[in-house]
Amino acid sequence: MKTVFTTFAAAGALALGAALSPALAAGHLGASVTLGMQLEPPMLDPTGGAAAAIDEVVYANIFEGLTRFGSDGSIKPALAESWTISDDGLVYTFKLHAGVKYHDGTGLDADDVKFSLDRARGEDSTNAQKALFAAIESVEVVDATTVRITLSKATGNFLFNMAWGDAVIVAPESVETNATNPIGTGPFKFARWVKGDRVEIEYNPDYWGAAAQIEGATFKFISDPTAAFAAVMAEDLDAFPAFPAPEILDQLKDDPRFRVIVGSTEGETILSTNNKQAPFDDVRVREAVAHAIDRQAIIDGAMFGYGTPIGTHFAPHNPAYVDLTGQSNYDPDRARELLADAGYPDGFKATLKLPPPAYARRGGEIIAAQLRDVGIELEISNLEWAQWLEQVFRGKDFDLTIISHTEPMDIGIYGRDDYYFQYSDDGFKSILEELNATADEGRRTALLQQAQRKIADDYVNGYLFQLARTGVAKQGLKGLWENAPTQANDLTAVYWE
């Protein structure tokens, strides 16, 4: 049996200890931090909804899972202090920290883990990421701090799956009310929620791990970018980690009170193409579209320069990333040639359905202008989210759309036949299958690269850019996540200098 005893916990504690010393020296906690967020979460239970705003409040702050994401996207231990994996990759045995208490004073034990995972994968589960738990065959309680999870098939990224906000551990006593009064195990406790305005969380003195260094935090919901800008300038906010309007950032850059933080996200922004809809079922047409797109113009025009061009569906900051942008370089003449080859020398008409975010709305207008240049007339239709989900995502009634796929490591969606862009390729599926059954890192990287090349060769979608995370914070505020490996505002390491 192969054993992976992690030293992360010790290393993490050391790092935190170093960071902690200024606060400790002063003998008190840093002042509460006020963070701006664009959207208000509809509720606060991360196991019952997909809204990113839920995790942006509760992930790592209130709720914790067996594992967790670090700021760099690595997987770290959380409630599980260590684990062992059987040689066939099917049995995971997690050793939980002892003495972990929920905010209501009850203790956490292996039964809670079994309850949470069984609930998430159960028949009447309303977990938005139920697929994360699909491989679990059984969850057994070995003793109060040991859980054994048996998988039906080897899943290379199981520890990664368990780090998601949707996989946090909840208590059966409080599960019904977590939506409005979340009870977790994290370093902060839920304090109150003024609907429509803010959520407040406070320091948890009984936290099992390295304690937080601030008294608490307020998440203030400001959807309008102008108002967000005004609130930052007036110092009503200490930070706005995902600032909604890149166009305004330049004004903040010049102000010595603030620093602008530019990091990466897991959001591959793509021109999604309906691969079963004529004429886009012809790879030459899709290639033509790819060559008609000037990525840099879109990044400049829609995102004011923030964003990294991508040539495939993979995050550029990931070590396994291959830069394939050259394969679909901006070349309108080549695009026209390809269109003529495919039998559309005079171009054609198609629809472009856009969801609400600015990257889609602005990017859509730019892409429409670029495609018009090679003869493709796009009729733009701006949709609300609910309409987009209904028509595009569920109904597959679209030609083109723009969307950022913000889930980490989601190249697997290309293996789903029923997925909305309707790409179906056995070659790709066999790469995925092999990947899932592989634990060796080197081999996994090779397979991931193969997968990236495959979808780029097939020009499945138009690959535009990796969404940047642009934030602003007061100079003295340290420890915020720069990147967004998952949508979260992890405050466990935040402190005032």
Add this chain to the structure above:
Amino acid sequence: MLRYALKRFLSLSLSLVAASVVIFFVIEVVPGDPASYMLGLNAQPDTVAALRQELGLEGSAIERYFRWVTGVVQGDFGVSYTYRTPVSELIADRLWVSLPLAVYALTLSTLIAFPAGIVAASRRGSAADTTVMGVTQFGIAVPNFWFAMLLVLLFSITLRWFSAGGFPGWEEGLISGIKALTLPAVALALPQASILARVMRSALLDTLDEDFVRTARAKGLSRSQALWRHALRNAMIPVLTIIGLQFSFLLAGAIIIENVFFLPGLGRLVFQGITQRDLIVVESVVLILVLAIIVVTFLVDLAYAWVDPRLRQRS
């Protein structure tokens, strides 16, 4: 009078019932499913089905209509799909912003419109009259969201006297609450005040033309004495009608302004409800707004009938 009141009451109640049917079925045909909205891109079909079951979305529309209406009659508006809290609680929370905002805007608008209308009417044709008429023409023509943007540009971004939006909550103190509502109230009040001032002016001019005022003037009252003693009271009926209608409009009509200033009011609740397909919230709020307007209409009708006996007889 009683007969007339009863008749109007009955017909307006019928309107309300009809409205509830229209509201429910219009909203129910809105495409888009609250469960898939909440569960996002990676949701599996069985998860969506489970959530639909949990939210009570299964079952025929007629069945759900009666469930909703019987609940509403008993004061139970159901539970919001997205917020998972009772709709009545959500509405009550939001009313604490919308109601003060409406009252504030209406007070501002009345404080501006009354003097302006009276001055314009009492000195018809004067420079003051022309100014009032000109300014109010502008006030009607300005889209209030644009006016709101200009207010933000001037008072929040340039002068920094007010925050650009948001609402701290009344527990942060009366002053900060009022401060947060000031720019939105001004933006809402401008067109309302313009309309009200014009109605005031023309109502005054109309009554000044009526026989009893002419008689009073023939007995030696000056024009402004006649205006203050007789015309003003009689002109109040159309003015109050407009105020009543404006109030019910302000409760819901502030949707756009609430969005510009991101105030957690009733209008924004409905707007979010529509985008998130939280249909039960939308249905209940729209019904309440319709009820408010119907009640105001009823009161105005009664006031008219009380003042003008001919109306009573005619029906």
Add this chain to the structure above:
Amino acid sequence: MSEVEVNRAEANEIWRSALRSRSFVIGAVVTVVFVVAALVSFLWTPYDVTELVIADRFKRPSAGHWFGTDQFGRDIFSMVMVGARTSIAVAVVAVGIGVVAGVPLGLAAAAKRDSLLDEVIMRSNDMIFSFPALLIAILITAVFGPGVVNAIIAIGIFNTPVFARLARGAALSLWTRDFLLAARVAGKGKALISLEHILPNITNLLIVQGTIQFSLGILAEAGLSYVGLGAQPPLPSWGRMLAESQTLISIAPHVAIFPGLAIVLTVLGLNLMGDGLRDILDPRLRRARN
């Protein structure tokens, strides 16, 4: 004098007083300017409104770009011209819907006064009036999707009861007049009388109300486009220009100011014209004001 001559004399009189009415002249001039701008935009605009020149974005107003450029480097003056087209078209058709649907309903209700038909028509009017208009418009576009056509329908629905009420009220007072009694005695049916005698007599009222609804329609279209439910890109619309400029107002205020001014001026022009028309066409008011 024959009827034709009477009408001509009346028309001349109307024209003369029209030119004397200051508000009518100012309003008409402003309105005509925008209508002409909208018409010219079909043939010519200073720049192509669909061409994006991102390098030229946020240019301040200058000789090259009278109103400056927007976030994509498009010429705002050209966009305002084309936007006029959208606004005017939406408002005109919405008023048309209101007239075509509302006036016959109002006339029918008046002809069958106190009947069940009357009651049903008037109660439906009450009901539509009691709905919060913007909300219903938002719902309509949520059902049918955003776009110019649905914006027109949404605005048109709320114009219908306005015209129905107006037509009914005016027709009711006409039904008591002698010349209608004469027509009834002559054996004409109510529908025919409504068409031949009542409709021509309420045209003036309808024109005045139509102008007012026209200006309200422009405001409504702007509001709908502002919340994203009106015209879809790349077709410029004043309301959407404002919506898109909201985040830019602190860096490029001119992007928000010009489309806003265009709305204000058009609505102002139409309202002034409506006021002027009312003074001219409604003799009772004309007397009262003189």
